[in-house]
Amino acid sequence: MNNQTAIVETRSLAIGYRSSGMGRTVAVGLNIQLRAGNMVCLLGSNGAGKSTLMRTLSGLQPPLAGEIRIGDQLLGTLKPAELAQKLSLVLTDRIEAGNLTAREVVALGRTPYTGWLGSLTRDDNFKIAQSIEQTGITPLLGRHMHQLSDGERQKVMLARALAQDTPVILLDEPTAHLDLPNRVEMMRLLHTLARTAHKAILLSTHELDLALQTADELWLMHPDGSLLAGLPEDLVLNGAFEATFARSGFSFDRATGTFIIHQPIDNAQIYLEGPEGPLFWAKRALQRNGLGISRYRDAACLVRVVDAENGFQAEIIFQNQTFKVSSVQALITQIHLLFPAQSRSGAAS
Template structure:
């Protein structure tokens, strides 16, 4: 892979807020981060760790406590607001309150840094607006009023406005916060697609850990206490950063499946053999019912007591069979419900 030039770079950046009398509270830092064109970067972390503060600082809405932010070769805090507006477009998490504004008018606001206070659109402006509408698939409701749109449609319109602003960097603060599951999936997939097709850098904060693992080119993983791990999603899973960042009592990140499991105590281990969809969902059902899936080897199991619980899953779909070995006895079940009730 060819080396990429950084679109945004932070050097020994410390973020936080002023507390008065010349004092300040550092939330995170020093942070040395990079953003590249064509990348979708997801900022993850528990509530209160400083995600929004980092986004506000990087976007120029809040001054850093220490360090430096280089944006497209220039020091961010030395740029005028009009210059920043041509480099960064920002989509906040708040619900859109656009009154009686129609969709096209709101998207057109993205051209404000170029059209000035008169808001006169040139043919070039209109062309860029049309490209933004096409890229975000908002043409179907372009003539409607903003207050008639669903949350998912509103978020796509706000993204179209950011695209119309035509900046190399787009920053979104929890863009999926008010969306249902299908809309969240659709928006995350759209953001990934836009980063690739437009060569823009897109940075977003989100709580959609499972979706971020699927679409992010890079993940910035913040922890309480100010630490931040940056890298490929797979790297952060393999080195244990994901597990440590979200580890709480009774909740464990399963690196094998990329999901979080809720562990209950008070029941035995169970050894599950078999592959495929049926075996995967059998394990899910067992964990939900308070069992711990044993990772013991065959040799270990042979030397274990006769009370070791084992299940073999074979077949797929309606032909799936669950064969249970318990107390030196064996029984086969033709349904997952019947198998679970027998345990």
């Protein structure tokens, strides 16, 4: 993956804003690369500079210093028509499409090759049909853009970017207006397109969990202007991912790749064992209820969960007594009875 030639490369790039008064530098010394077949997710807290970096890489605003290369050419030397054949951009903002149908919007992706008044060639129509198939928007083609849901509009705009047939696609918060099923579908689609269409795809997002599952590479931007790049797994294991989003009141669990929003309990007296699936949900419920999970099997209470065809089953072993429960709710209720003091302190935290 990393031995491929970079399609986009920055060298000592500085990004920010110039003004007649006082300008603002967002980040300096950025040396990053985008490669064909890779989907890269740009992550960071609000104000870290994600949108500034996206706008600079797309040519919407000039860099403060350094250079951006697309292939063997400097971004700043490309004419708009040339850049439009190398890079396509999908923005979060809703684009007013007037009374255009979805098919007509997708066809606009061929404008860099035909001009505004140019007629579509056989190759143009092939690219349009291919992008429609890749994004699965055939049922939407005859509908006007204002009739589409946010998720449907995002797919149409992605199809337009694909019809533009550029080696690089940049997307600024493509899942911002989508519900959970459509967010998952959009991330899955982008990952698939990077592979099958051999595109270099960069998207900024706040979807931390989906980025961890789908990205080939993460770019982590920090408010101090630094940027760390690497495989999601490496950035999780070396602590960089956790440090990027460190906040009081929650922590990142490297074992599950999820954030824990409940305070840790110092007096942990419960040890869990059993199959991974039910174990995960039992642990989550106990933590939410302020009940501490011990790392040691000689803890005061042993909870042994088992795989059950319908729902949940577990045994609670405490002071030579065994209690059997058949739901997570029953588990929580019984543990509260066994550890009333811990339950009260957990609720208070």
